[in-house]
Amino acid sequence: MHLSQRELIKGRLIIFLLLGVKLFTGIESRMDWNVECPLKCACYIGRLDTENFKQVMKIVNCTKAGLSLIPQNLSSSTEALIVSSNSIKDLNLPPRMRQLKYLDVSNNKVTSFDKQIQKLIQLRNLNLRSNFITSLRNGQFSGLKYLINLDLSKNKLRYIEKHAFGGLNYVQRLNLEDNNLNILENQWFVGMPSLKWLYLSRNVLRELKNGVFDTSNHLDTISFKENKIRNIEHNAFFGLEQLATLDLSNNNILSIPSKSFLKLPNLKKLNFDGNPIYRLVQETFCNLNVSVLSLSYMPHLSVIEEGAFVNLTKLISLQIHDNQKLVFIDPNAFDNIPSLRNLYIHNNRLRVLPHKIIQSLPSIKVCHFYSNLLHCDCNIDWMVNDIMSKNHTSIMYDGAMLMCYTPPSRYGLPIVSLPQTNETQNCVPMTIPIYDKNYEMSIGEELRLECHATGVPEPNITWMLPNGSMLSQSIKYNRIEVKNKFILIVRHLQKSDSGLYACQAANSEGFDISETLVKVINKPIRIIALPSTLNYITITWNGTKYWSMISDYQIHYREAKSRVNYRIVHLSPYSRRYTFSNLKSYTSYEFCIVYVYSTEMYPVDCINATSGKALDYLPGITSVNTKAVAAVITIVVMIFILACAIMVVRKFKRRKSYSSTTDEEDTFVTTQIPLENVYQPNTYMCSSKTSLIRAQEQ
Template sequence: MPLWPSSDFHASNVVNDGAVDEGKWPVGRCCPRGCQCGVRYSERFRELLKTVDCFNAGLQAFPENLPSDTQALLLRHNGIRLLPGAELWLPDLVQLDLSHNRLNALVSQDFHEHVFDGMYNLRSLDLSSNELRRLCLNDFRGLFNLEELNLADNRISSAADGAFHGLLKLETLRLSGNRFTFVQAGWFDNLPALRSLALNRNYLTLLTADNFRSLSQLVSLDLSKNRIFRIHDTAFNSLNRLDVLRLSGNTLVSVPRRALHALRQLRSINLSQNPIFRIQTDDLADLPQLRDVNFSAMQRLRLVDRGAFKNLPNLLVVDLHDNPYLGYVDRLAFVNTPAVSHLFLHNNNLTVLESDVLDALPALQEMSLYGNPIRCDCNVRWLRQRLSKPGTVVYHEADRIVCDSPMEHKYKQFTSLNPDTDLPSSCAPRILYMFDPTNKRAVSESITYDCRAVGEPRPKIQWFVGVDGGRPIEPSVYHPRRRLVNGQTLSLDKLQADDTNTYTCVAENPISTAKSSTTLQITTLQVRLHISTVTPTTVTITWNGSSSDSTVFQIFYRPVTSQQQKQQHQYAGTVTPAMHTYTVHNLRPNTMYDLCMAVEDSDDVMVNLSCKRVGTEPLQSQQSVEHSDRLVIEPSSLKNRNERATLAAVLGAFACSIILLCLVAVAVSGYRAIQRRQAGQAFSRLSDLFSAKNAVASLEQLATLKANGYTIGS
């Protein structure tokens, strides 16, 4: 079920039994100009509602003289900038749609903060596609019965703890398409009924241990299309009832298996479009309610390892398609998954699929394999034989399975081959392409080599280290930083300079032997920071020298002062392998800073790799500076006393100008006050407006206020 219905109301006035309601509403009152009024059937609430529909009516402010018994007020696609004043009283209102307007704060025209106090029966509030930037404390005070709140597609970057305070019946909260960079647990305190939370299309990077601590009733969580690269092992521990989890379109390099293990009620998970290299043993294991998984459109996925899907008694659908580098699904990838009925493997890079994969899926009904570069030899002879016989499995578009090799079968339809005459019963070992011939890694990083081979009879695999054959790597021999998993996967942790070497995988069966080697080079991690853009409060940096696709960096900064040794670096953010720039926010104008990039060493100690000194722009200058040599203004750059004197003169003249402007402003203000007293006018609502904290700043807003009865003049 979608979070939000595509359309809450039909134009026709239809009741539950299909009869047309002929009643007129409002009785004895006019409908607001540009709007349509009537009793309409609501799909959302499944009842007739007294509706005022002002869709695309060109409104710049709230319509006036609304019937007090209005139940649904639809104001979407207008130009409304401010909410109505405190006098708005719509106690029967259950739906308010303010989407696609120009609201930038949840305050009223007279700066009354609690604008929803008179709508205590409201159940659905849509504020999507506006210009909101922040959620403040008690913004939604008084909405005791609210069930749905849509804040999607605004510009919200932060929220106060307690911003949703009092929404005790809220079931659906949509925060999609905003500018959140983090999640704070306090945002969701006191939301005991929340069942659906959408945080997709934001800028989240990390999920910490307590992000969702109070959401024990949550059923659906959408975190797709963020920049999440790390999920704490206990991030989901409080989500005891979570049914659907969407993590697609992030920057995860591995499946967050420990975090997922807490989700005992999880039925659906989507991890597509993440840079995950391999689905490892036990990545999805012991989830008793899991029914469908999606690992599609993953640009780096190469391997589905043995036991990747384990002890999943209710798993039905596995999406593993459109992964351009997925070259091998282990023959034992599925362990104790008796209910799988649909397996989709189309448009991958598979040259072979072993029979054990399908034999482990006794309930399989449909599968797809087209769009793969199949090598038509003895390893797929079993599949051709099964396609020749009627069975219970439907192979989608089997006629699109085409041989890519060997040359004598290239471009042939797989179904056109005779399994007895065209495909041999045995063949030499073939090592599948799983690693590059050369790799570079920095000291303290890690690397994993996967070696997989096929052939008939099934070949045995052995790893060697050293040139000219080298010496065998024995699984039974202990090494502090080297592991051999299942005799096929070689892992090297906390790399050191002496790990530079040649590593060779050898596959052997009675027919022949195959070899594949890779050379590992260990380098010193060197990163250089560069300043890209500077404003009074932000600095954007770029960097080079990082060739690793797994290193995570931390950004720190500190102001440069005379007591620099006492200043502590402040954490600015985390840089993932997929990121190429980073902007540090909330800096002070006209201030020198040291910006540093650091990385954790093998002992989890932060080591600075590169630092850069930069000065933020003065507040009066809003233009960005594009090059670091124009930003850094060191004291040594003032070469002589004349330059210092010139700078002092400029600053003095600027200060005098500011003082003069202030005096003029005071004089003008005093003159206008005398005029008001002479005219016998008290403070108008507009003058009160100007004295408020967030005064209206545009001529267009002033015109709107004048049109709504505010006094404007001296």
């Protein structure tokens, strides 16, 4: 018997240990919890295992229970309440829920919540995702002093008062994604000294101002992806000394705010994917400590200039793929990038990968270059040799996926099928134009053409103008500039600038030329005259393509068919109409919009408009007869006297209370009074007076 008791005790201990192991390892997720459980809910002791919260708790789970209100008969010992995916509008919690640590009210219809939530002093996780909350007031979460995770994503938030998050001293994760926030306030984060992860994706933020994160020196990750950010001030990230990950992808950023990143000494991951950046200029990324940098899916990126990446000593992975307009990376784009191992430049429109790029990256291990428009001449021989070399084991190129695009004789061939060469060969140059085959532009606009080239030895570039001029070096003269040899700029276009422009690349092996035809036409402006008055004429115009260009325009006007000099009106940049006063009546005027550059003038559009006639604008009576005026006045006076007499007679009759009249007498008196003369309609009187007054004014 004694032995059996020992065995029984041992067996119970084993069962208890097994249950504990199952509970904490997730093999058995639930145990019975004997409490009154709300209808359609489950009450149990189990391990709550979410992304941000993992703990064994007393759980009430009312997910998809068809609730419109939070159950009020909850046990006061409840530690986790899940009422996700119901139709709850008001977050009215029952009292005495001081043990609650986890509250999930996601996917409901909550628009507001009462102060009862502030009494949840043990709450660690609050999930209000996918509701209809539009604003947060000051002190909205005061009392939740131990809260760690706050999720307000997918709401309708437009307005957050400055101290709405006050008192949340231990919050580490704040999710405000998928809302309608258009501004950030630095006061939001003053009361959140422990904040590490901040998610602001898919809002409508347009700029990041200085000092927003002055007090957020513990932030590790910020996501701004899919906003409308266009401007980032130099000190916008000041105070983020511990920031490691910054996501600015899919915004409206036109240039990299390089100086802003110098305030981030511990930045490791930086994402600029999907921004409308056209080029990476010299020292775009310089002296940063990032290890992962992504510049992919940019719709307009076309050129990476010399020295765009400088002194990035900790950079390990660089992603510049899926940029459908990227045609050129300068051979000297990388300078002092000693640790780069992975270079992803696939799915672009690159014609060649200069060998000098690979030579400048001593630690490179992986280079993805497939799905580009490869030009398979001797410029690519070094890669063929490197891939096919029996001793080559250092770099992975995905050689089987590299296909030739040009010349036509090699279209579609994998580069591994090309013959190997033992010596470096010289190559005829190939131009890489970054312009269209033809342009139609307006007078006054700016023409900007860019052209690069490849070849061995490195070719020289010469620009040829329609007038036969050839420019082969950086120069700036009058309206024409050649910038860094690769960019031709012609400002304030004139009709004489129309013609064929060409970029020529030449070396000792030969030359290559790319051309474009430019046609300069009048500005598409059309003048419209509005209905004129006595001595005023208003004109308006439309069709301007660029607002700023109107600053170089004037209005010239004079009487039509006159030989006098034009009078001139200078237009402001945003003018769209102008009124000319003190003109002669019933006179035709000529109005012209003229483009002006230096001493040259180009009429764009002209119109004739006539001012109004003098007689057309004299209202009322134009001449008055004295006798007629006297007759009218006499009639008015007589009517007034007659009306007064009738009133006196009526008053006298009321006072003769001692006598009565017969019906015949009443009838006689009534019929003798000319009522139609007393109650004449006053319309004619008013119109007569008005006519007299207008006549006198004239």
